[in-house]
Amino acid sequence: xxxxxxVCWIKDIVVAVTGENMETMKSIIxxxxxxxxxxxxxxxxxxxxxxxxxxxxxxxxxxxxxSKPQVxxxxxxxxxxxxxxxxxxxxxAAREHGAAGAVRPLVSTVVSPSTEGCLDHxxxxxxxxxxxxxxxxxxxxxxxxxxxxSDYDLEFGTECLQLALKYCHTNAKLVEGSPDLWxxxxxxxxxxxxxxxxxxxxQEICIVMDMKxxxxxxxxxxxxxxKNELHHVKMTSVVPCHDGSSIQHIILGQCYSFVxxxxxxxxxxxxxxxLGMLEESNLSILYPVVVVSDEQKxxxxxxxxxxxxxxxxxxxxxxxxxxxxxx
Amino acid sequence: xxxxxxVCWIKDIVVAVTGENMETMKSIIxxxxxxxxxxxxxxxxxxxxxxxxxxxxxxxxxxxxxSKPQVxxxxxxxxxxxxxxxxxxxxxAAREHGAAGAVRPLVSTVVSPSTEGCLDHxxxxxxxxxxxxxxxxxxxxxxxxxxxxSDYDLEFGTECLQLALKYCHTNAKLVEGSPDLWxxxxxxxxxxxxxxxxxxxxQEICIVMDMKxxxxxxxxxxxxxxKNELHHVKMTSVVPCHDGSSIQHIILGQCYSFVxxxxxxxxxxxxxxxLGMLEESNLSILYPVVVVSDEQKxxxxxxxxxxxxxxxxxxxxxxxxxxxxxx
Numbered sequence: 001x002x003x004x005x006x007v008c009w010i011k012d013i014v015v016a017v018t019g020e021n022m023e024t025m026k027s028i029i030x031x032x033x034x035x036x037x038x039x040x041x042x043x044x045x046x047x048x049x050x051x052x053x054x055x056x057x058x059x060x061x062x063x064x065x066x067s068k069p070q071v072x073x074x075x076x077x078x079x080x081x082x083x084x085x086x087x088x089x090x091x092x093a094a095r096e097h098g099a100a101g102a103v104r105p106l107v108s109t110v111v112s113p114s115t116e117g118c119l120d121h122x123x124x125x126x127x128x129x130x131x132x133x134x135x136x137x138x139x140x141x142x143x144x145x146x147x148x149x150s151d152y153d154l155e156f157g158t159e160c161l162q163l164a165l166k167y168c169h170t171n172a173k174l175v176e177g178s179p180d181l182w183x184x185x186x187x188x189x190x191x192x193x194x195x196x197x198x199x200x201x202x203q204e205i206c207i208v209m210d211m212k213x214x215x216x217x218x219x220x221x222x223x224x225x226x227k228n229e230l231h232h233v234k235m236t237s238v239v240p241c242h243d244g245s246s247i248q249h250i251i252l253g254q255c256y257s258f259v260x261x262x263x264x265x266x267x268x269x270x271x272x273x274x275l276g277m278l279e280e281s282n283l284s285i286l287y288p289v290v291v292v293s294d295e296q297k298x299x300x301x302x303x304x305x306x307x308x309x310x311x312x313x314x315x316x317x318x319x320x321x322x323x324x325x326x327x
Numbered sequence: 328x329x330x331x332x333x334v335c336w337i338k339d340i341v342v343a344v345t346g347e348n349m350e351t352m353k354s355i356i357x358x359x360x361x362x363x364x365x366x367x368x369x370x371x372x373x374x375x376x377x378x379x380x381x382x383x384x385x386x387x388x389x390x391x392x393x394s395k396p397q398v399x400x401x402x403x404x405x406x407x408x409x410x411x412x413x414x415x416x417x418x419x420a421a422r423e424h425g426a427a428g429a430v431r432p433l434v435s436t437v438v439s440p441s442t443e444g445c446l447d448h449x450x451x452x453x454x455x456x457x458x459x460x461x462x463x464x465x466x467x468x469x470x471x472x473x474x475x476x477s478d479y480d481l482e483f484g485t486e487c488l489q490l491a492l493k494y495c496h497t498n499a500k501l502v503e504g505s506p507d508l509w510x511x512x513x514x515x516x517x518x519x520x521x522x523x524x525x526x527x528x529x530q531e532i533c534i535v536m537d538m539k540x541x542x543x544x545x546x547x548x549x550x551x552x553x554k555n556e557l558h559h560v561k562m563t564s565v566v567p568c569h570d571g572s573s574i575q576h577i578i579l580g581q582c583y584s585f586v587x588x589x590x591x592x593x594x595x596x597x598x599x600x601x602l603g604m605l606e607e608s609n610l611s612i613l614y615p616v617v618v619v620s621d622e623q624k625x626x627x628x629x630x631x632x633x634x635x636x637x638x639x640x641x642x643x644x645x646x647x648x649x650x651x652x653x654x
Binding site: 097099101103104106107108109110111112113114117118119120121122123125126127128129130131132156158159161162165171172173174179180182183185186187188189191192193194195196307308310311312315317318319320323324325326 | 424426428430431433434435436437438439440441444445446447448449450452453454455456457458459483485486488489492498499500501506507509510512513514515516518519520521522523634635637638639642644645646647650651652653
């Protein structure tokens with residue numbers, strides 16, 4: 001997940017927000033310390049919201065700290081899973097063609113109903129594409145299109161590329177996008193989005209261990225078994241240093257899953273220390289900490305322990321907070 | 328989820344299966360004791376598979392036990408979440424119009440690319456629909472259409488309604504379908520499907536309790552707290568009778584979640600008995616049994632217990648099999 005505010009070449013971000021959600025949005029920006037974001041009041045339709053955003057970027061308002069960009073990207077918040085590469089592709093194409101947008105193959109055939117609700121004709125699926133987001137434009141092209149377009153367009157239109165075509169004679173370049181650009185629309189899409197987020201924040205696990213105890217540290221054994229259980233997961237192991245900077249480094253690197261190994265009972269102070277650092281970090285602590293223990297020696301039940309840890313990391317079930325699970 | 332074999336007015340089901348999956352499909356049918364299913368060899372394209380299915384139903388093969396139906400429903404296995412009502416609506420419309428299919432509003436605007444991959448024109452979203460499944464036809468209409476259609480249609484076509492229109496001049500009735508008719512296509516759709524299945528099989532919980540112990544049974548208290556935790560869930564409580572018929576009745580009613588209350592230690596024999604019955608039932612035992620216990624009296628931690636039970640029922644995490652969780 002590349003949030004636009006993590007893409008260094010994006011200068012300003014303008015978000016259209018309804019009046020009733022303005023305060024919530026401000027508190028989110030403050031809480032997560034997002035930089036370079038301006039808020040504008042959303043319109044009653046999608047096109048009116050975009051127009052408000054473009055006006056703010058046009059730089060012709062006296063109180064604005066924004067200056068007119070050469071290229072503007074338009075995106076929907078309901079498509080949270082784009083990659084930086086998706087943005088790069090439409091921006092490059094927009095520089096060349098004046099406008100560009102991501103498209104995807106049609107999943108279902110598109111049909112045209114008659115006035116009686118019967119099939120009039122169906123479209124040949126291979127000849128059409130679903131228009132997705134992000135889209136990018138030379139600012140002058142899309143701003144002119146929005147200034148020229150009719151009230152009917154602003155009220156009922158759905159396609160920015162169509163405005164650029166109709167009012168500026170700019171044929172947008174259509175760029176094949178990734179499947180993850182889909183629009184979170186139905187309840188099932190929320191389920192899918194939740195699973196994708198859980199999958200992505202589980203892509204890296206940090207195993208915190210104390211090397212002083214043993215040469216062949218059980219942490220390294222667990223690391224090997226976990227690698228077998230969780231494919232494609234980046235595994236980092238770290239020995240906490242005195243000032244905690246080694247763990248701070250990993251927290252800053254957007255790791256969301258920590259496994260703290262306690263071989264000796266006294267090691268629990270390491271866990272306490274880690275928890276303290278996570279609480280103090282700017283990461284939102286979304287998920288529970290669960291201790292997996294073993295009645296005999298952990299080596300003998302590493303496999304079962306890895307299965308449990310893998311499941312906890314994948315599902316992040318907050319109801320298990322504080323439970324003692326036995327491997 | 329209404330599987331077609333649970334809809335009593337469907338006489339025969341023909342499934343097109345590739346040669347390599349034929350044995351697997353036969354074993355699934357045998358394992359779950361599905362009735363009234365015939366298998367035909369799938370073709371290399373969707374339309375060729377459907378044609379093979381229609382041929383089997385036409386009843387002109389000497390060895391066939393099938394007889395020609397008046398109406399045939401065509402459906403995709405990748406759309407598993409239809410309801411009986413979706414089937415009824417297209418069948419009724421097909422009787423009247425000769426053909427009918429479920430449609431949904433377009434989620435994205437549909438665009439037509441030029442040969443250079445630029446925008447040629449975009450379609451007005453409100454004037455088009457996505458064609459989904461199920462579709463229903465008078466058998467004679469769709470069979471004739473498939474017999475008349477060209478090799479090009481069979482190879483590259485995607486729309487049965489279009490064949491009925493082109494070759495039999497039948498304008499299919501378009502029926503608004505539910506959002507759940509979507510096609511499981513991408514990885515995210517598998518995530519969504521898994522969540523929907525988990526949600527649906529969690530819609531009923533059976534609490535098994537022993538009424539002999541107390542008048543104000545703790546099971547009823549738990550039932551009340553669980554109802555508060557799991558909205559829209561049907562809660563059934565049952566006292567096991569001597570021959571187990573009361574629980575058998577619930578198992579047959581497609582309940583997939585059982586909570587067994589043990590107030591006295593000796594009650595564990597009830598749990599053992601329930602487990603035995605579930606194992607013997609024809610239901611596939613998909614999920615783990617986890618015991619939730621309490622160090623003091625359960626009444627004092629009913630709320631926490633209900634949170635844990637609700638999470639276990641929702642997530643059905645097999646890695647927790649055999650764990651002792653403390654409420």
